[in-house]
Amino acid sequence: MERRVNRVVLGLLLGLSLILGSWILLGRAVLAAPANSSINLSKQPVITVTVHLGDEAGALNFEPSQLKFEAGRRYQLHLVNDSPTKHYFTAKDFADGIWSQKVDTGGVEVKGAIHDIEVRSQAYADWVFVPVRSGHYGLRCVVPGHTEAGMVGEIEILGQVF
Ligand SMILES: [Cu+2]
Known part of the structure; x- marks a missing residue:
């Protein structure tokens, strides 16, 4: 035992x-990786991309639902949930293709590998990362019924760091 x-x-x-x-x-x-620049990738200026998870009327979607990122750039993915229910931003394969610097939820900063994020009603999360590997990745909300209702999206990473 x-x-x-x-x-x-x-x-x-x-x-x-x-x-x-x-x-x-x-x-x-x-x-x-000094591939295309000599600057520190974790300190380069951040590009903010806002994605709404649902809306006030209770729509089950991501807005926008098509996301494009360039490898080697630093992004802040601002996830906002103005809807009455919680939603997930789940993109496991995408998460394997990026280097996550941190997730900031206003008061709490989480560092390290992140695979999916739950955003409660009226809450937000800022995911800061540097895409590394090119590819097409699926995005969905794993709350029961939401994927089926169309709460899905696509993420593309262009280019490659290595
Ligand atoms: Cu959802």
Whole structure:
């Protein structure tokens, strides 16, 4: 029994260190990549992109629903929820193609790898990241029924950092 618990704990630690390790490595690589400039990517001016999750009338959509980012630039994705219910910004594959610097929710800053964000009614979140890998990625809200109702989108990352 104790051995099994130890194994679980060991597995959790291993998983955690892998996630943390890859985040740090990716961050370093991005910061060290002088591909098209000599400036520090984590300190370059931020480009703000606002996305509304639903609206006051209760629409189930992302506005805009088509997002384009350029690899190597720093973005602040301003997620706003003015609707009466909570929504998710879920784009797992997209999250693997970027280096997340932080998520700021007004009072709380979370640093590290982020995969999806829940934005409560009347709340916002600012996701600051640098896209790294080009590709097309799906976006959806995972609240039951919302994806089916059309709360979906597409994200494209152009270019490549490495
Ligand atoms: Cu939703």
